[in-house]
Amino acid sequence: MQRSAQRAKSRPAGIGCCRKASAQVRASDGLQLSSAPTIFQMPKIELQVGSSCARSSGSSQPRRQPNVFGKALTRVSRLPGQCRGISMFQLSIAALVFATLFAGAALYISLVEHPARLGLADGPLLAQWQPSYRRALPVQSGLSVLGGVAGLIVAYLSADWRWLAGSVLLLANWPFTLFLIMPVNKRLMAMPESEAGAESRAMLVQWGNLHNVRSALGAATTLLFAWALAAAG
Template sequence: MLSGLFALVFASAFAGAALYLNLVEQPARLALDDSSMMREWAPSDRRGFALLGGLALLAALAGLSAFAHGGDIRWLLGAVIALASWPYTYFVVVPLNNRLLAASPGQPAADSREIVTFWGRLEWGLFAIGAASTGVFAWILG
């Protein structure tokens, strides 16, 4: 079942990208001074948002396709979990993104470092969603 394999690949890529963000990119960002941190955060956030959103959508579509072909409800469960990253991002992460984007990169707000630190903790939720989706898809294929 090729669509199921693609679902696993895209969900794994999503989880891996979220893990990279949390273990590599966020600590490096926090090591910068406030102004540099904000200049790095804005373009990184836009690219990461597009990457993670696209991978979640692809994982969900592939999972739905596998469900349509095989009828195993676990494919639907994995797809729904992958899609859960969209409302999580929109309702939990985006409000912080908007606060950070409203600040001038040259003159970051006094609490910018605290917001970026908290934002990084919220990003672990995306990793959890990706890992859960990956786990469901691996369970089916395993």
């Protein structure tokens, strides 16, 4: 009886120990299972974060670098032959054409038209000069401005003194006309044909001599522009 009682007492204790051990094992397994995702997931999260940062840092590097438009602007700014999409060669041709047209028109008046009309009588001489002056004024003034401005742009881009000198000579027609020729022009334009005589003829001769200076300025500009363009070619 005593042995059976001892066995009965020992069984619950063993079972209890086993149950406690199994509970501890299960608890430890549960801890391991519950902690296992955290142990293996944290490195994954860190790797994903690290890879995303690497991707973001890799994608941000091209943004920090100059874009294609910025590189193009840098290259264009380094090239002296570019000016708002128009090449320096085209501007050079335009400046030479404008200067040549101005010089050709001025030389035609000096060599052909004005000497021919001086052979007319005083009245017809004045009557022929007045409409001719009205028509020639916008043409020659416009060609002077266009050729001078184009030449100044080319001079700035190429740093060639010949373009600068030619542009200054061509634009000098404006102050020369305003201060020296314009007083004579106003007196001739205000004079009616009936009052034409020796005075009007003398003023027309003076006007022709002054106009020869404009022809010389246009011819000198054309030669300088042609010289600079030939040297650059």
